[in-house]
Amino acid sequence: MTLRRRIFLIFSVSSLVPFLSIFIISNYTIDQIFDNKIKSGINSNLRQVELSLGNSISNLNHVSQQLAYGNNIVKQIDEVLFQTMDPYTRLHTRDQLKNELNMVTFTNPNVGLTFYYIQNENKIQFENFPVEDNLALDSLPLLSSYYDITYFGPHESLSRSDDGIVLSALRKVGLPDRDNVYVYIETGFSLTQDILDNNEYGGDLTHLILDGNGRIAYSEVPETFKSGAQFPQFSMDEGSGLHEGYYWFKQTSNQNWSVVSVISKTNYNKEKDQWMVKIFFIALIFIALTILLAWLLWQMVYKPLNLFNSEIKFMxxxxxxxxxxxxxxxxxxxxxxxxxxxxxxxxxxxxEVELKEKKRIDLEVEKLLYQINPHFLMNTLDTVHWLAVINGQKEIDRLVKSLNKLLYYNLGKLGQVSTIEEEIDALKQYLVLQQIRYDFEFDVRIDVDKNVLKQPVPRFILQPLVENSLYHGLSDDGYIEVSVVLDKVIRISIHDNGAGMTEETIQEILNNRTVEHKKVGMGIGMNYVKRMLEASYENKASLEIKSEIGKGTSIFLTLPISKEKT
The missing domain is CATH 1.20.5 (Single alpha-helices involved in coiled-coils or other helix-helix interfaces)
Structure with a gap:
């Protein structure tokens, strides 16, 4: 792991672990606080709604008792509806009854529509507001029922002048010998809606009202809790739960009907989620600050390290x-x-080392030059001697001319730069001498790219390579091919079809610095070429030998192009 990663990791861990610990504890604490707060608020509001609805139903019960059991009112109803009397007396009695009914409803402002209902005749009497034409009391949502009174859950008012939500009660009137007369009472205008809309909690609450058997008598969330359906997980006890994405909280009244507050999961968690978003953004700011501080710390270390790295690289x-x-x-x-x-x-x-190494290389190269030249000179002079004995002046003159040219080139000043053209010319002179010496026409094929003739190269690198091919089993029908081309670098290849060499012999020729060889010049020239390339080109030039026994040897020399002009 790099130093930068370690700094970021250590700094991040040391900074984030305490923060994450505090974040987790805070999240748990906030979750508990909000859960308690929300549940407490909803239950408090639910009790208030249940209490208000209970009071409204109690008030309906109280008023209905006055209208169903009051001695004077019951007597007047019986006389007006069922007794025989003269028209004047009947009209007078009816007016007195209406006054008493108005007095009851006036002294109870939370009472709305009121009328008497004769069941077997489906007839309405003494209504205080106009009633809808299609009266169907049987379709009203039943909330609870006792021996002489029935309570209906929230429903639209039966009055034509009011379409609000009301609670209602239907009580049997205590007439002697008659059980088909009922008094119907509704809560006052908007009273029930105001109770259901009461929301001290502050969230988006809706309500359900259940009868004593858990059937939904009224629903403000009909898509999930349908009116007339059975409420899930119903019991008579107070409680709460989660159903299809809604939290619900239930409060049961003394009359066994229940009020249920319902809130969607999204709204339930809304305030908590807002706090979590704030904490999340604070966490992001803290993490960004941590990363910034880690970066500044890294910069304090990185810049000096980068300077050290740069210094070492340049060096x-x-x-x-x-x-x-x-x-x-x-x-x-x-x-x-x-x-x-x-x-x-x-x-x-x-x-100091470079200077000493340069002097050592120069001395070794010079030593190799002086090792090569005496051998060659002695052999050539020996040939001249025998030619002078056997042949005439012409052949000797030719031999001496080639010898002079070759000696002049080979004995040039140490380190002096030559060209490919001069190297080729010296090679040709060398071949003339060898042909005269051995009285044999060597088949040497030379192919040189004209563009490479003027390229500068170290002196005396081509002749030792050809000499190596001559001395390694070149037969009567053998040949030597010399190729020099220019291809971004100078490529020199020398190939013969002689006896070939083993890998061991190749390594000995390239690496042996001694002169203990059976054949004159063998190994000395090749070693010279290798050392001269190292001295002149360092590692930019290459010398490679490939050979196969019985098939021949190939030497490949690759030289970089020099900008130096001769």
Missing amino acids: SQNRMRPQHKLTKIPEFDYLLRQFSEMKKQIWNLFE
């Missing part, structure tokens, strides 16, 4: 660099100054 590339910038951090600045002093000492050591 490894042998490149000079101006005086480093200070980091304004004393500890790192001290290390940078120490590193700068160390770098100066290393540069001095590099210069």
